[in-house]
Amino acid sequence: MANAQQRFALPQGARQIILVRHGSSVGPTLETVELGALTITNPPLAEDGHVQAEAVGRALAGAGIASIFVTPLQRTRQTADPLVRAVGITPVVVDDLREVHMGDFEHSFYEHAAARHPIIDRMFVEETWEVIPNAESAEHFAARIRRGIQRALESCQSGETVVIFSHAGTIAEICRQATGSRAFAFMGVENASVSRLIVQADGSWRLRSFNEVSHLV
Structure with a gap:
């Protein structure tokens, strides 16, 4: 008798967004970046953050990635670097996917x-x-995150997978929007963890997985 339960496959017309939180960053730092009227804290990865980034690169190198996105903050770009080298895709910076402003x-x-x-x-x-x-309002944060996801989807065709290297608050907000949960339900996003968002053919979001860290063991 044939097995009735099959491995997951993207539904017809759907796209997959792999969400990666940046690796562990250094502690208090004077490094900042100017984004319009905002001065935003911009720490680099710590030593263990670079180790985590290498693990992410190994884990996702064979995922059939079409595009890679990072935020203007250097810790996301540094976390993406090993994957960028492995697959030869130049990352695109999406300002709207940066962390909530505190x-x-x-x-x-x-x-x-x-x-x-x-x-x-x-x-x-x-x-x-x-x-x-x-601090940034919840309404403004939610709207710009939605805008950032739409920006990433502009380069993603049906059946493709893209990777977004982002931040804990941002990934938590994406998961909240996908599930309709309470505001901070997904705040436990670990450094260099992987979460997977499915964007259906009709544009609706479905959270496939959250906070995967087995690649870090």
Whole structure:
């Protein structure tokens, strides 16, 4: 009797987006990048982040990738580099897929988090970035992430796979939009993890997998 259960295949007319969070980056840094009126923290990868990037490159080199996208922040480009070398695809920068802007905490978020700043605690309880003074609004963040995904899809034909190297908050927001979950349901995105988004022929999103890390073992 034939096996009724088959391996996953992309549905007719669908496209796959592989979402990769950047590798581990260095701690507090003075490196920044100017994007319009914003000054954004721009740390490079730490030593273990480069090791994670090599693991991602090995894991995805045979995935039949059509395009690679990174954000303006160097940690995504550095994480993509091993895969770029392996497949010979020049990455495209998509500004809209960068991390959420943290307003007054943009250059000190992790220090405040480590110190259990009451605003950070409130942020996680209320599941909104907007409690941070001058932080990017949830509405604006959601809209630009949607725009960024559409930008990536412009180069992706039916049946193809593209890879986006991005950030924890961005990937969490993509997963939220795909599933209709509460705001911070997917905030546990690990460094150099892989998540997979299926964009159906009708344009709807379906989350196939989240936070894969077996390639890092």
